[in-house]
Amino acid sequence: GAVVSQHPSWVICKSGTSVKIECRSLDFQATTMFWYRQFPKQSLMLMATSNEGSKATYEQGVEKDKFLINHASLTLSTLTVTSAHPEDSSFYICSARDSGLDHEQYFGPGTRLTVT
Amino acid sequence: GQNIDQPTEMTATEGAIVQINCTYQTSGFNGLFWYQQHAGEAPTFLSYNVLDGLEEKGRFSSFLSRSKGYSYLLLKELQMKDSASYLCAVMDSNYQLIWGAGTKLIIKP
Numbered sequence: 001g002a003v004v005s006q007h008p009s010w011v012i013c014k015s016g017t018s019v020k021i022e023c024r025s026l027d028f029q030a031t032t033m034f035w036y037r038q039f040p041k042q043s044l045m046l047m048a049t050s051n052e053g054s055k056a057t058y059e060q061g062v063e064k065d066k067f068l069i070n071h072a073s074l075t076l077s078t079l080t081v082t083s084a085h086p087e088d089s090s091f092y093i094c095s096a097r098d099s100g101l102d103h104e105q106y107f108g109p110g111t112r113l114t115v116t
Numbered sequence: 117g118q119n120i121d122q123p124t125e126m127t128a129t130e131g132a133i134v135q136i137n138c139t140y141q142t143s144g145f146n147g148l149f150w151y152q153q154h155a156g157e158a159p160t161f162l163s164y165n166v167l168d169g170l171e172e173k174g175r176f177s178s179f180l181s182r183s184k185g186y187s188y189l190l191l192k193e194l195q196m197k198d199s200a201s202y203l204c205a206v207m208d209s210n211y212q213l214i215w216g217a218g219t220k221l222i223i224k225p
Contacts, residue, residue: 034213043215043217043218049212097211107158107159107160109157110157110158
């Protein structure tokens with residue numbers, strides 16, 4: 001089956017620093033990837049849609065200058081949390097849509113970010 | 117607006133059957149998904165319904181009625197490992213997933 005990886009799986013950083021999270025589709029091409037954030041005991045919240053070769057589309061209320069998304073190839077999208085603050089601590093999950101199938105969407109294992 | 121409703125929490129007994137309901141109102145419809153999510157982990161795909169009716173996959177079945185904007189996930193022969201949150205999501209006309217808040221299922225021995 002389709003596999004999506006995320007790196008790192010967890011990270012602790014100091015307030016004010018930046019953190020980059022990678023999302024890779026390992027055995028399929030993904031023109032579209034999605035970045036989600038999930039706070040404890042809450043559902044997934046879509047942050048942005050990442051399209052290969054073009055600018056990401058951000059959801060309302062998500063700061064594009066704070067959460068930088070780059071989708072440079074058909075198998076890799078990155079999310080950089082810039083100038084992280086403790087309130088950015090969350091579980092970040094990416095998913096990738098198989099280019100050949102409209103409805104198939106596969107999730108990465110998630111990255112737990114803790115900002116101290 | 118777009119809305120997905122599902123119960124916040126349900127409790128069931130090991131070996132029993134439980135049905136988790138989901139109702140939706142979305143801009144367009146390109147299918148309904150059920151995902152399972154254990155605490156601290158990413159969601160895993162359970163089922164996809166785009167046509168009315170029942171889809172059976174082992175102990176799990178999913179039902180869809182598009183005219184009623186309604187779906188349910190049926191879990192049979194419950195096992196302790198089924199304790200998790202179950203997320204209902206609808207793909208809208210833009211192929212974006214609209215997520216419900218999830219139903220936390222607690223299985224008791």
